[in-house]
Amino acid sequence: MSSLNSSQLMNSASNRSGYSLLWVIVALALGGFGIGTTEFVAMGLIQEIAQGVGVTVPVAGHMISAYALGVVVGAPVIAIMCARVPRKGLLLALMLFFTVGNAATAFAPDFNSLVISRFIAGLPHGAYFGVAALVAATLAGPARRAQAVAHVMLGLTIATVIGVPFATWLGQHLGWRSGFVFAAAIGALTILAITVTLPKIAIATDASIQTELAGLKNRQMWLTLGIAAIGFGGLFSVYTFVSPLLTHYTQVSIRYVPVALAVWGLGMVSGGLVGGWLADRGMKKALYSIVFSMIAAFAIAPFMMQNFYSALIALFLMGATGMALGPALQTRLMDVAGQAQTLAASLNHSAFNIANAQGAWLGSMVISAGYGWLAPIWVGVGLSIGGLVMLMISLKLDKQPLDKQLLDKQPRH
Numbered sequence: 001m002s003s004l005n006s007s008q009l010m011n012s013a014s015n016r017s018g019y020s021l022l023w024v025i026v027a028l029a030l031g032g033f034g035i036g037t038t039e040f041v042a043m044g045l046i047q048e049i050a051q052g053v054g055v056t057v058p059v060a061g062h063m064i065s066a067y068a069l070g071v072v073v074g075a076p077v078i079a080i081m082c083a084r085v086p087r088k089g090l091l092l093a094l095m096l097f098f099t100v101g102n103a104a105t106a107f108a109p110d111f112n113s114l115v116i117s118r119f120i121a122g123l124p125h126g127a128y129f130g131v132a133a134l135v136a137a138t139l140a141g142p143a144r145r146a147q148a149v150a151h152v153m154l155g156l157t158i159a160t161v162i163g164v165p166f167a168t169w170l171g172q173h174l175g176w177r178s179g180f181v182f183a184a185a186i187g188a189l190t191i192l193a194i195t196v197t198l199p200k201i202a203i204a205t206d207a208s209i210q211t212e213l214a215g216l217k218n219r220q221m222w223l224t225l226g227i228a229a230i231g232f233g234g235l236f237s238v239y240t241f242v243s244p245l246l247t248h249y250t251q252v253s254i255r256y257v258p259v260a261l262a263v264w265g266l267g268m269v270s271g272g273l274v275g276g277w278l279a280d281r282g283m284k285k286a287l288y289s290i291v292f293s294m295i296a297a298f299a300i301a302p303f304m305m306q307n308f309y310s311a312l313i314a315l316f317l318m319g320a321t322g323m324a325l326g327p328a329l330q331t332r333l334m335d336v337a338g339q340a341q342t343l344a345a346s347l348n349h350s351a352f353n354i355a356n357a358q359g360a361w362l363g364s365m366v367i368s369a370g371y372g373w374l375a376p377i378w379v380g381v382g383l384s385i386g387g388l389v390m391l392m393i394s395l396k397l398d399k400q401p402l403d404k405q406l407l408d409k410q411p412r413h
Contacts, residue, residue: 019199021139025148027193028132029155031095034186035125036159037167038102039067039356041179042118043240044168044261047247047254048176053111057244058364064240066115068357070122075346078127080212083342087135087201091194094124094131099187106180126349129153130342135201157272157323160265165258172254212343220336221344223394228329228351229358231291231387234298234380235322236359239264241367241376242315245305249373252308263312267319275324279331284395286328291388294321298380305374318380325387326352359383 042049042064050060082090101121108114133149140148163186171179238245242264243257278286297317304314330348337344362383363376 019139019197021148023193023197024139024199025136025151027190027197028091028136028152029158030186030193031091031098031128031132031190032152032155033159033163034095034183034190035098035128036156037163037186038098038105038121038180038183039125040160040164040239040261041167041171041183042067044164044243044257045171045176045179046240047243048171049114052176053108053114055111057241058368059111061240061360061364063111063115063118064236064360065357067118067122067125068236068353068355068360070119071125071353072350072357074123075126075130075350076343078124079130079343079346080209082127083209083212087131088194088198090131091128091135091198092191094128095187095190095194097124098128099184099191102180102184102187106177106184122353125353126346129156129349130345133345134342135198138201139199153272157265157269160268160319161262162265164265165262168258168261172258212340214340216340216343218336218340219397220394221333221340221347223390223397224329224333224336225347225351227287227387227390227394228325228348229354230383230390231294231325232322232352232355233359233362233383233386234294235318236356237363237376237379237383238298238301238315238318238359240360240363241373245373245376246308246311250305250308250311256308260312260315264315264319267316268323270316271320271323272326274320276327276331278324279328283328283332283335287325287332287391287395290321290324290328291384291391294318294325294384295381295388297321298377298384301377301380302374305377318377355383 046057046060046064049063050057053060078090078094098121101117101123104117105114105121108117129152132152136148136152167179167182170182171177242260243254246252246257246260247254275286275290278289297314297320301314301318304310333344333348359376359379362379366375366379367373369375
């Protein structure tokens, strides 16, 4: 996006309703920054957390799965049950839940309490991003809604570059609990920001529990979500164990882990931008190109992990190719979701975190089985191939003409 386009979007901020679109987007993106920080910092601090609560590193990986399962459960339930809840009030409630969940993690007395608190902190994740994206699109208007949504989601990717490395560094120097105190503080700041900046937003006249539930019958929506649930798994099978992989296999000091996480984050930011660019120029070709690139990146990574500098390149490539899939799948999901846009937007993050849960779990399994610290990368190869299979099934079955798809998406009166 050019600086001119960004400026045009942000300078449309002053409007007759008395709110600033610039500050609305900053407030919503701040929430995404907090969510991205808490989701990924657990991976950067996994060794410190394991030692702190007296469990092994593979067992500590279960807390990451617990957070992901919270997202999986919370996103569809909240999207469906809160279809008629005012958007501003819902966003405030979701961020309050997020803040309390992270505070509970910071003060968890034992591992079981830690797992429960991570599950609770994950519940508002998917619904927050789904509702925030729709709010940004509504306030920006039809001509600029894509730019507004992109700016909101930028909070998540910036978290991987700045928030996660900083919280990891904080946790290493002040104790792992401080990383989650930081996330809770961002949540509290977001509550204040949303309270001050967001106007009241009228609920769509056709919004209802029944409309959202109807989306559950959409075959292509489920197939697209399946690509994400499987294909993204490799991203997390590796990211969960980046810290011990670097310290035990690559043999570098743990103080370099934040640097590696920042490089991974830069890859994710770059990949997201490239993935969106490719999707705009042909969805089918983009999806195939990205998935094949993922498979290649994971396949060559094990041979690059012996040296720290080549390992950084491998981490960048895995992060970039993995995240490139995100905007392409989100765009396809919007095309096939019909009127269940809130449910689809929320379920996209559920699918992403199913991938998170299974990736962390499979990575733990292969390490515990004695296959070594490189084994999670090979899990990534397998899951990427699984995503390719799901993609082939989805596109093969997707024979409905585009004109009919677009007609089906139009509201019926």
